Amino acid sequence: MRRSICVLILGVCFAAPVYAHHLKQAATTTMPVTTASAEARSLYEKGMQDYENLYLERCNDDWRAAVKADPNLAVAWAWIAFNSSDPQEASAAREKAKALAPKLTPGEQLMIEWIVKVQEGDFIGGISAMNDLLELYPKDKHVLYLAGNWLLLEDGDEQGLRIMQKALALDKNFPPALNDLAYMYARSRDFDKAFAAMDRYIGLLPKEPNPQDSYGELLRMAGNFEGSLQHYRAALKIDPDFVTSQVGLGDTYALMGNQEQARIEYEKAIRYAHTEADRLAYSMQKAMTWVRDGKFAEADKLFQEIAETAHAKEQDLQEAQAYRHLSEYQTDDSAALKYLQSAEESLGHRTISKSDKDEELSRILRNRSVRAAHAGNSALADRSLKQLEAMASGSRNHAILGSYNGAAGTLLMDQKKFDEAITYLEDDQDNPFTLELLVQAYYQTSQSDKLHEAEAKLRSTNVPTMEQALVVPAARLRRPEI
Numbered sequence: 001m002r003r004s005i006c007v008l009i010l011g012v013c014f015a016a017p018v019y020a021h022h023l024k025q026a027a028t029t030t031m032p033v034t035t036a037s038a039e040a041r042s043l044y045e046k047g048m049q050d051y052e053n054l055y056l057e058r059c060n061d062d063w064r065a066a067v068k069a070d071p072n073l074a075v076a077w078a079w080i081a082f083n084s085s086d087p088q089e090a091s092a093a094r095e096k097a098k099a100l101a102p103k104l105t106p107g108e109q110l111m112i113e114w115i116v117k118v119q120e121g122d123f124i125g126g127i128s129a130m131n132d133l134l135e136l137y138p139k140d141k142h143v144l145y146l147a148g149n150w151l152l153l154e155d156g157d158e159q160g161l162r163i164m165q166k167a168l169a170l171d172k173n174f175p176p177a178l179n180d181l182a183y184m185y186a187r188s189r190d191f192d193k194a195f196a197a198m199d200r201y202i203g204l205l206p207k208e209p210n211p212q213d214s215y216g217e218l219l220r221m222a223g224n225f226e227g228s229l230q231h232y233r234a235a236l237k238i239d240p241d242f243v244t245s246q247v248g249l250g251d252t253y254a255l256m257g258n259q260e261q262a263r264i265e266y267e268k269a270i271r272y273a274h275t276e277a278d279r280l281a282y283s284m285q286k287a288m289t290w291v292r293d294g295k296f297a298e299a300d301k302l303f304q305e306i307a308e309t310a311h312a313k314e315q316d317l318q319e320a321q322a323y324r325h326l327s328e329y330q331t332d333d334s335a336a337l338k339y340l341q342s343a344e345e346s347l348g349h350r351t352i353s354k355s356d357k358d359e360e361l362s363r364i365l366r367n368r369s370v371r372a373a374h375a376g377n378s379a380l381a382d383r384s385l386k387q388l389e390a391m392a393s394g395s396r397n398h399a400i401l402g403s404y405n406g407a408a409g410t411l412l413m414d415q416k417k418f419d420e421a422i423t424y425l426e427d428d429q430d431n432p433f434t435l436e437l438l439v440q441a442y443y444q445t446s447q448s449d450k451l452h453e454a455e456a457k458l459r460s461t462n463v464p465t466m467e468q469a470l471v472v473p474a475a476r477l478r479r480p481e482i
Contacts, residue, residue: 011156047060063077233245299326
């Protein structure tokens with residue numbers, strides 16, 4: 001029942017624009033930005049343009065320069081908090097934005113409230129502020145994009161799709177909205193519509209690298225690896241410093257099964273990474289190639305090095321992620337549980353936003369409950385699941401809800417309660433472990449149509465994650481369930 005309540009409330013929050021406050025539309029079409037400095041305003045707007053074009057570190061530099069020109073430019077502080085990979089910088093910027101907010105226009109206050117509340121773990125409050133902002137400025141395509149793009153990041157595709165369609169109704173040739181629209185279609189596996197949107201996106205920005213980068217990722221999702229490589233190379237030809245495309249080459253080779261070449265590509269990305277957090281993330285992608293190769297000692301060594309480097313560099317989230325990844329492929333449950341304990345301890349070292357901390361903790365608890373159950377430690381499994389349930393019942397975060405539903409469904413599968421397990425697993429279908437269990441559950445309950453749908457989705461999952469590495473290649477080798 002708690003699970004149903006969580007999902008219901010999330011659905012209401014992400015439901016399309018039914019606004020409780022009934023705010024009057026603002027007199028201006030676009031949201032104002034409060035600053036007396038023309039230089040600061042120009043730098044802020046340049047940062048927004050770079051953000052829309054996915055120059056995700058260059059936009060931070062723009063906003064940092066903007067607040068240097070005008071330290072009271074609160075929305076620039078808010079977007080530094082939103083986008084910075086440095087947890088200490090993000091925390092300080094968030095406090096700056098909060099302190100300055102009372103002096104701003106209602107729209108700016110709502111934008112800051114949205115960002116701050118989400119980062120502090122108040123998804124209901126954050127989503128409410130975002131919806132109020134959209135009601136104030138329903139014709140500001142840039143505000144619509146920012147909201148829709150955040151929903152895309154949070155897997156709120158249904159409302160995100162509607163918001164992007166609104167932005168495109170205002171400007172049918174608005175490039176960032178076309179990019180996100182393509183991703184939303186691709187995530188629902190409607191690749192014809194995705195590629196049609198992407199063709200328009202490339203046509204509008206032929207000299208920008210991100211359209212090529214995005215096309216490469218969508219082609220990889222569709223299983224067209226050679227096409228993916230061509231587009232990533234095209235992006236790098238336009239801008240050799242567009243490092244996400246270099247990572248894209250590594251990810252694609254890894255999914256193709258060429259781990260040696262993947263490591264070469266990842267090493268280039270690590271060398272040219274723009275931030276320490278990015279460098280650690282790319283290193284983790286490289287470490288996963290050893291898992292894909294079945295060379296677990298090499299993977300252990302590299303993940304341990306990454307965790308130690310992250311600790312030294314005060315990157316607690318990446319430290320926790322490295323330990324969690326270390327746990328995921330261990331054959332010994334006790335070793336896995338030890339690494340999960342290290343992962344949880346990493347989250348308490350220094351400043352991490354509450355939303356990042358809670359999301360990562362939920363993944364740790366999911367893995368702990370499953371591993372403990374497998375090891376026969378039912379007390380630890382139950383305790384971990386109850387902690388996860390408490391987090392989920394008070395959250396509207398998709399990642400946390402997915403962790404809880406996946407863990408609860410897995411434990412019910414262990415008890416052969418297949419019908420009950422399905423109700424949980426169906427709310428976590430982006431995870432290959434969950435999809436694999438759904439195939440088994442549908443087989444046990446003689447739901448052949450759903451079985452074949454889940455199996456097809458599992459076999460065609462092409463995302464460069466640890467879960468994909470551990471589940472999908474093996475699933476493709478097995479005879480399909482009848």
